[in-house]
Amino acid sequence: MENLPFDTARLAACAAEIVANTRELSALGWTPATSSNFSMRLDDRHAAITVSGRDKGRLVAEDIMVVDFRGQPVATPHRPSAETLLHTQLYARYPEIGCVLHTHSHVQTVASRLYAPQGHVHLEGYELLKAFHGNHTHEMAIDVPVLANTQDMPELAEWVETLLDQQPMWGYLIDGHGLYAWGRTMAEARRHLEAFEFLFACELDLRRLNA
Numbered sequence: 001m002e003n004l005p006f007d008t009a010r011l012a013a014c015a016a017e018i019v020a021n022t023r024e025l026s027a028l029g030w031t032p033a034t035s036s037n038f039s040m041r042l043d044d045r046h047a048a049i050t051v052s053g054r055d056k057g058r059l060v061a062e063d064i065m066v067v068d069f070r071g072q073p074v075a076t077p078h079r080p081s082a083e084t085l086l087h088t089q090l091y092a093r094y095p096e097i098g099c100v101l102h103t104h105s106h107v108q109t110v111a112s113r114l115y116a117p118q119g120h121v122h123l124e125g126y127e128l129l130k131a132f133h134g135n136h137t138h139e140m141a142i143d144v145p146v147l148a149n150t151q152d153m154p155e156l157a158e159w160v161e162t163l164l165d166q167q168p169m170w171g172y173l174i175d176g177h178g179l180y181a182w183g184r185t186m187a188e189a190r191r192h193l194e195a196f197e198f199l200f201a202c203e204l205d206l207r208r209l210n211a
């Protein structure tokens with residue numbers, strides 16, 4: 001058997017976790033038309049990530065592949081997510097990050113369009129802000145960045161690096177595109193993703209109500 005530079009048992013466990021969670025997120029309608037991508041850290045040099053273009057509602061373990069932190073495929077003929085660099089930059093920068101989730105829900109997409117001109121979504125006064133790791137009170141505010149969309153991933157990754165240098169972040173929006181969120185584990189990344197979704201929906205409702 002080929003001597004692989006990563007733990008195959010760990011890959012199998014991560015693939016199962018990615019598949020199960022992705023199916024649930026897809027059932028919520030957050031991954032339309034093959035969009036979205038998902039990854040987990042394997043070790044200090046490798047991540048497991050979704051193969052590009054797969055229907056995220058019908059993922060199987062074979063749709064998960066390995067990349068290094070430069071985004072290059074490892075021991076596989078498959079093509080990784082077009083947005084792989086946005087995952088691997090986080091693993092390379094923060095050893096504690098174990099999971100990165102990217103979805104294209106309706107709420108996320110509308111919020112990204114609406115708040116792109118001001119460059120962020122301001123969230124303040126919500127109890128659910130405590131869902132973000134390290135926050136212990138609703139008496140705080142966060143500005144979730146909204147980046148311009150581009151197909152130039154190295155450029156987008158550079159913009160993200162600049163933002164990461166400036167503030168604590170649990171995620172960001174890309175205009176007309178979707179949301180990136182991350183955490184130390186799949187459960188934490190999902191909690192952050194779901195908190196963003198809920199809070200953006202509240203902000204959109206308040207805008208509709210003119211409140």
Ligand SMILES: CSCCC(=O)C(=O)COP(=O)(O)O
Pocket residue numbers: 033034035036037050051052053054080081082083102
């Ligand atoms: C039809 S979705 C356009 C690409 C995208 O934004 C996305 O999230 C999915 O790309 P991937 O290469 O990861 O399948």
Ligand SMILES: [Zn+2]
Pocket residue numbers: 035036037083102104177178
């Ligand atoms: Zn996307």
